[in-house]
Amino acid sequence: MGQLDEIYQKYSERVFKYLMTLCRNSDLAEELTQETFYKAIQSIHRYNGSSKMSVWLCQIAKHTYYQYVDKQKKQPKMQEDPLVHSSEQLLITQENKVELYRQIHDLKEPYKEILLLRLLGGLSFQEIGDVLGKNENWARVNFYRAKLKLKESYLI
Structure with missing residues (x-):
């Protein structure tokens, strides 16, 4: 577990900055950084050393970000109608439609x-x-x- 901590300490800032360039949202970049390292731990057995560790982690980060974007596109947007906040406003809106x-x-x-x-x-x-x-x-x-x-x- 100590080796994983070292990897996290050494590369987390770099992965975070890379994700910031993709999403431009620090909260989202932080969340995706955590997700990236979670996925890296799950697939550490696939890392063969043919590329730098930072490159491998940034590839995982990129795929994690794209998965997030795809997921957001598939979710229907629940937008509240700004005109309808109360039953009184709903009634006014309905009367305007009738008119x-x-x-x-x-x-x-x-x-x-x-x-x-x-x-x-x-x-x-x-x-x-x-x-x-x-x-x-x-x-x-x-x-x-x-x-x-x-x-x-x-x-x-």
Whole structure:
């Protein structure tokens, strides 16, 4: 165990600095340094001396970092909606949605249909043009005009 302590004392700072260049986060670099040495202890029997110990440890650190990045990409991000913090704010948000849909309902065609296809249907302008027998540019222009009409009705 003394030899492992020596290795840690000699190379931990170098591995930490290497990880800092990869992640630029000291807490994460420290955690990954610990993980690196844990993995090195588990696979010390594979170290054959063909490269420097520091190079071998930095290779383990690099792979540990890439595993961390891959793991972060796979985890879904749970983002809290900043507008919804209380039931009161939720109610206000819901009332605003109802008012918005009421104003959309009061629009004349084709503005009403274009807004609904875009906002609720999630259709692209090309798809909206296809549905309504027009081209993509026509859908874009009329979507813009519909937004202007909504702004006008909101200001009145």
